[in-house]
Amino acid sequence: MFRESSIIRWRNYNDRYKLIGYKCDQCGKTYFEKKGLCTCGSLTFDEIEFSGKGKIVTYTKVHSGAEAFQEQAPFCVAIIDLDEGARITAQLTDCDYEDLKIGMEVEAVLRKFYKSGEKGVIHYGTKFTPKF
Amino acid sequence: MKVGVLGIGITKFGEIWDKGLRELLLDAQLLALKDAKIEAKQIDALYTGNMCGDSLSGQLHVGAMAAENLNLDKASIRVEGACASGSLALREGVLAIESGQADIVMVNGVEKMTDVSTEQVTTALMGAGDEELEGFNGLTFPGLYALLAKAYMTKYSKLTRDLLAEVSVKNHFHGARNSYAQFKSEITIDTVKNATMVADPLTLFDCSPITDGAASIILASEKTAKAMKSQVYITGSGLANDSLSLARRSSLTSIPAGAVAAQRAYSQAKIKVDDINFAEVHDCFSIAEILAVEALGLAKPGEAYKLYENKDTYFDGAHPVNTSGGLKACGHPIGATGVKQAIEAVEQLRGHAKNRQVKDAKIGVTHNVGGSGATVCVHVFKGE
Known part of the structure; x- marks a missing residue:
């Protein structure tokens, strides 16, 4: 349904x-994805391209996924503080869960997310990988 | 503020394959009417908490269903706030009476979850998080709470794996003493630690189950409730909200909206934390109970582990928590949970909780969380 929507x-x-x-063009706070009002009350934002570099704030390994992600389980997920200040939730890839640590430096990579059925569209998105 | 409780009704919680959404709801409604000793036509308005009627049963419009079940044409509304739907319905009922628009209100909560696969339920429940920022990345609800557990246990290392397991052990102990609980078996720390990993560090026994069930409660104005010799009153209702996604919260080692909602409810009820005799809290995952007792002020930030070290949260301890068995052992039919918590508070304050009865219980609180903490609703109950 919505997970298959190309729109x-x-x-x-x-x-x-x-x-x-x-x-935020008033206080400078950064956000990943559009938000309503900034915490400072401003409604106007400038676009900013993130470098894709950041640090792990917390992480886990999901062993049992939702329908679209079931075939990928288990996979690692983290909340990451980007160097520019915004906080983002993303999967971690190309890593062993046992090696991960809070504070570890990671960087963004483009990866496959899930497939809409056997012949459907393959959905891509941003995952993060530890910097070695 | 003072709103009386006239009656309560609750179905068995569990895998109830021979009943659908409508039948579960009706069973609870009829039990509550019987307990309140009133006729359906005396009800002025109905509020029904339900989260997944559409995604798991193809059925929206549960408000109309609740009225139709009793052949009523009265105002009847479905209330949705994810896992807090039940307590939000309760709050709407309280507000309807406080505003003078209604004298007697029926509040219901219902969820039918076991007709479909676990993966379908997991997908539906993720609607309580942030779909674009979290769901799209494959996060599940156990995953969200595992992120909180990891952050909390890294900052506060005194909450060990064993002490976290004590939450589930205690809730199963209580569940074993509750006739309508989904799980009536006691477990040990090893049961929790050796169970299948769901989202590290949370195992299957750190997680509340998938449950069918319904609960109803009938409220009345203070005047009507006094005339009908009601023994239990709601004296405070606090609601607070926060960001849908964890990444936009001010803290990952607490649920900030929980503390705000608690303070709002305590202030309205004119009580202090020390006045609380017991609490029914939202333990959708073991870590959630730790965060809940800190939000309610029963422990300082980072110090909830002490309550579990000392076994204080058992029904006969200094701070009884989740005497119903909580979401873990009693079960978690999403929309019904907030109403079930209220029913446990009423049972305790009436002195009807049998072999899990809190001694001299006069004031109890219920704490119901929607999502990973985007909505928290706290109510204060007083026995007279």
């Missing part, structure tokens, strides 16, 4: 695939 994919193209976020 959503088109609308979120900048966020999902180019890591373009938003910086």
Whole structure:
């Protein structure tokens, strides 16, 4: 249903695939993905392209996924503080769970997310990988 | 503020394959009417908490269903706030009476979850998080709470794996003493630690189950409730909200909205934390109970482990928590949970909780969380 929608994919193209976020033009706070009011009350944001570099704030390994992600399980997920300040939730890839640590430096990579059925569209998005 | 409780009704919680959404709801409604000793036509309004009617049963419009079940044409509304749907329905019922628009209100909660696969339920429940920022990345609800557990246990290392398991052990102990609980078996720390990993560090026994069930409670104005000799009153209702996604919270080692909702409810009820005799809290995952007792002020930030070290949260301890068995052992039919918590509070304050009865219980609180903490609703109950 919505997970298969190519319109959503088109609308979120900048966020999902180019890591373009938003910086409040009043206080400078950065956000990944559009938000309503900034915490400072401002409604106006400038676009900002994130470098894709950041640090792990917390992480886990999901062993049992939702329908679309079942075949990928188990997989690692983290909350990451990007160097530019915004906080993002993303999967971690190309890593062993046992090697992960809070504070570890990671960087963004483009990866396959899930497939809409046997002949459907393959959905891509941003994952992160530890910097070695 | 003072709103009376006239009656309560609850179905068995569990895998109830021979009943659908409508039948479960009706069973609870009829039990509550019987307990309140009133006729359906005396009800002025109905509020029904339900989260997954559409995604798991193809059935929206549960408000109309609740009225139709009793042949009523009264105002009847479905209330949705993810896992807090039940307590939000309760709050709407309280507000309807407080505003003077209604004298007697029926509040219901219902969820039918076992007709479909676990993966379908996992997908539906993720609607309580942030779909674009979390669901799209494959996160599940156990995953979200595992992120909180990892952050909390890294910052506060005194909450060990064993002490976290004590939450589930205690809730199963209580569940074994509750006739309508889904799980009536006691477990040990090893049961929790050796169970299948769901999202590290949370195993299957750190997680509340998938449950069918319904609960109903009938409220009335203070005047009507006094005339009908009601023994239990709601004296405070606090609601607070926060960001849908964890990444936008001010803290990953607490649920900030929980503390705000608690303070709002305590202030309205004019009580202090020390006045609380027991609490029914939202333990959708073991770590959630730790965060809940800290949000309610029963322990300082980072110090909830002490309550579990000392076994204080058992029904006969200093701070009884989840005497119903909590979401873990009693079960978690999403929309019904908030109403079930209220029913446990009423049972305790009436002195009807039998072999899990809290001694001299006068004031109890219920704490119901929607999502990973985007909505928290706290109510204060007083026995007279």
